[in-house]
Amino acid sequence: MGDVRAPVAGLPPVAALVLAAGGGRRLGGRPKALLAYRGRPLLEHAVAVVRGGGCAPVHVVLGAERERVAATAELAGCAVVANPDWASGLGSSLRAGLASLPPGCSAALVALVDTPGVTPAAVARLLAAHRAGAALAAACYGGGRGHPVLIGARYFGEAAAGARGDTGARALLAARAGELVLVECGDVAAPDDVDTPQDWARWSGQPGQPGWPGSLGQSG
Template sequence: MTPAVAPAQPPSSPPSVAALVLAAGGGRRLGGRPKALLPFRGRPLVEHAVRVVREGGCAPVLVVLGAARAQVLAEADLTGCTVVANPDWAEGMGGSLRAGLAALPPHCPGVLVFLVDTPGVTPAAVARLLAAHRSGAALAAAGYAGRRGHPVLIGADHLAEAAAGAQGDAGARALLTRRQAELQLVECGDIAVPDDLDTPADLARWSAGQHRDGPRAWPVGPGSP
C-alpha cells in the first residue's frame, strides 16, 4: 500500500507590523474625562482608533489603558485586542509607550504608534506608513505639509532605543530626534487630519463636524512626537 502523503502546508506569512494604541490619558484638560471614552460617532473614541489601525493593515492591535481602565473595559468593545495596563499613566505618554513596547509579541517586525485622540488619522494614512516600512523604512512618520506628525512607525531595530528614551510626556520624540537622518516622512496631508483632542474646544469642533470638509494640513499640536 502506498503510504499517505500529507498535504503540503502553505508557507506561513511573515509577522505583520503591530499597532500600539496609546489610550491611557485621563483627559485633564477635558474636565477629567478619559480620552478613551470620549464620544465619537456614537461610540467610545478608542473603538474608532482600533478600527482605523485594523483597516489600515496592522495586526495584532495592543491598547494601553490607564485612567478609568475598568470603566473603559466595561464600556468599549476591544474584542481581539491585547489590553496593556499602565498603572503609572499619570506620568505621561512615555510610560504608556514603554508598557506597550514591552508587551509586543516576539519577532515583531515593527510597531505603529497611534494616539487615541487623533480621530482625523485615516486607515489610508496607516497603510501608507506600512507601505513605507515594506519598502525598507526602519523609521517612518506621517507628514503634514512637511511637518512630522502622527502616527509613527518604529521598526524592530529601534524598539529598544524607543523604550529607553520614552520618558515623561515625550513618547518617541527622543528617538525620532536622534535618528532624524533615518526617518522617512510620509506625506499624509491629503488623506488625514493630524489634530489631537486636548481641550473642550477641540472636542466641540469635532462634535460639530467642522472637520468633515476633508483632510488638510492643520498645525501639529503639542501632543506630536
Template sequence: MAHPHSGPHARPSKEPVVAGLLLAAGGGRRLGGRPKALLEHRGRPLVEHAVRVLRDGGCGPIHVVLGAASDRVRERAELAGCVLVDNPDWEQGMGSSLRAGLESLAGTGADAALVSLVDQPGIGAAAVSRVRAAYGSRDALAAAAYEGERGHPVLFGADHWKGVAASAVGDRGARAYLQEHAASVALIECGDIAQAYDIDTAEDLTHLEQGRSGT
C-alpha cells in the same frame, strides 16, 4: 513542479507583521478629567474608532495601552481581539504608555509597531496604511508628515524598540529618539488624506462627530 515561492516573481515567504499600538491611557486633564478613550465619537467610545482605524489600515495584532479609568474603558468599549495593556504609571505621561506598549509586543514576533494616539480621530485608515507601507525591514523608521512636519502615526521596526523605550520619558514619548535618528526617519506625507489635530481642550470636542456612523 516549481516551488510556489521560487522564480523571479517569488513572493516573500513571510509577510511582515506590523502590530498596531494604540496609546489610549490619557486622563483628559484639560477636559475636566474625562478619559480620552471614553469620549464619544459617532455614538461609541473614541477608543473603538481608533482600533478600527488601525485594523482597517492593515495592522495586526492590535495592542491598546489603557490607564485612566481603565476599568470603565474595559466595561464600556468593545475591544474584542485586542491585547489590553494596563499602564499604572499613565500619569507620568505618554512615555510610560509607549514603554508599556513596546514591552507588551516584545516576544510576539511582530516585525514593527505602528503607534497611534487615541485623541487624533482626524487620522484615518488611509494614513495608517500609507505609513505601514513604508516598512521594509526590522530597522525601519517612518512617520506621517503634515505639510512636511512630523506627526502620527509612527512606525518603529523591532530593532528600535529597546532604544525607543529607553528614551521615552514624560510626555515626550519617542520625540527624542526620532530627533536623534532624524536622518533615518522616512517622512510619509499624509496631509492630503488626514488631519492631525488633537482632542485636548473643550474647544477641540467640536472635532468629534455626533450621531452614529453607518459603518
C-alpha cells in the same frame, strides 16, 4: 471607514500600539478613550483605524479609569495593556506597549487615541513605507511631522529608553532623524489632536463651553 487593508500574508506582522491611558485633565478629567465619536467610544474608532490600515495584532494601552474603559469600549481581539504609571505621561504608555509586544513583530505602529483625523489610508501608507524598507517612519502633514509613527523592531529598546514624561518617541525620532522616513498624509488624513473642549467641539459638534468634559452619553 475608508481604505481597509488586510495584513500581508507571509510577511512579519506590524503591530499597532494604541495609546489611550490619559485622564483628559484639560477635558474635565474624563478619559479621552470614552469620548463619544459617531455614537461610540473614541477608542473604538482608533482601533478600527489601525486595523483598517493593515495592522495586527493591536495592543491597547489603558491607564485612567482602566476598568471602566475596558468594560465600555468594544475591544474584542485586542490585547489590553495596563499602565499603572499613566499619570507620569505618555512615555510610560509607550514603554508598557512596547514591552507587551510578542516576538516576531517587524515594527510597531504607534497611534494616539486623541487623533480622530488619522485614517486607515494614512496607516496603510506607513506600512507600505515599512514594507519598502523604512525601519523608522512618521506621517507628515504639509511637510510637518505628526502621527502615527512607525518604529521598527531594531529601535524598540532605544524608543523605550528615551520615552520619559510626555515625550513618547520624540527622543528617538530626534536622535535618528537621518533615518526617519516622512510619509506625506495630508491629502488623506488630518493631524489635529484633542486636548480641550474646544478641540473636541470641532470634531464632535458639541458646544465648546467652559468646563464641558465630554462623556460617553453624548453623541458625536
